[in-house]
Amino acid sequence: MKRIMTIGIAVASLALALPGIAQSSEQAPQVQELFAQGSDACPNMSLCLYEHNDLNRNEAARIWVFPLTEVRTDYSLRGHAAANQPSSAYMRAPGTGSDMAYLFPDYQCGFEGDREAEAISFRRNEEYNVLRGHNGRAKRYGYFYQNGRWTKEKSWGITQQTLNLNDRAGCVAVGSFTSTYDLRPAIDGDM
Template identity: 35%
Template structure:
């Protein structure tokens, strides 16, 4: 009787246990490091640098993005980037507003932008490319179905 009760308890506990493991920091689409220069950006990543010229010669914040992000504010990266490097063979579109809305521009394989002022992009309701001032203005990122 005790063996049956113990077996029943084990079966109930096993059924109640989650089937997936919790997400780790490595599973997140954004992680933050401190550094400077293009060499600080790992392969298959979009790196957003806190300061112009890839943080210059001093270490500062770098947000390493490996997937689409609807809200950079969730990673304390909203409206903070001043330069970027796409260390990937794919493309990424960066948006001024959360949830992939607002002014936007696209970067392609290995693009390097030392200054995010006056980038060529699109503005809602405007049928042609325009110059955008995106310094400290990026709020979401879309990397496409293939990822980076």
């Protein structure tokens, strides 16, 4: 038993670096991969994606740690061990705003271009025991309700809705977002 615990501690301290893709000219911070469980394993000022539901509570498993940054930083998970693997999440960010991290199911972060996109936005210090049924933003093509009226023509816009990402994870965007305008385009209204 003592040997298993020693091995577990050694594995929990292992951190593997995964490259990030930064939107700025600065080098992206490194993403760590830990082997642990629970919200206590998530470092301060980080978004942690957990391999299993309930923050790996039933057994120690992989946790991917994305440092929160002031500047928008995108991490495409294409080819990474974390791609489409996380089942739960936790953002440890005491004393900050909520909209500092978004999880997109496809490999492109942001709402740019002519494509539908959706992303969960995380609230600080709140456990996301499964990645379904959470508040997020979705870019859709359709009619929008603005100022008491429906638009007469279809357009692209971002709406707030409940999303079910389940285990889909393709891109993580972190930064100090004051609105989804920082992720383009601006919110047009409710669908």
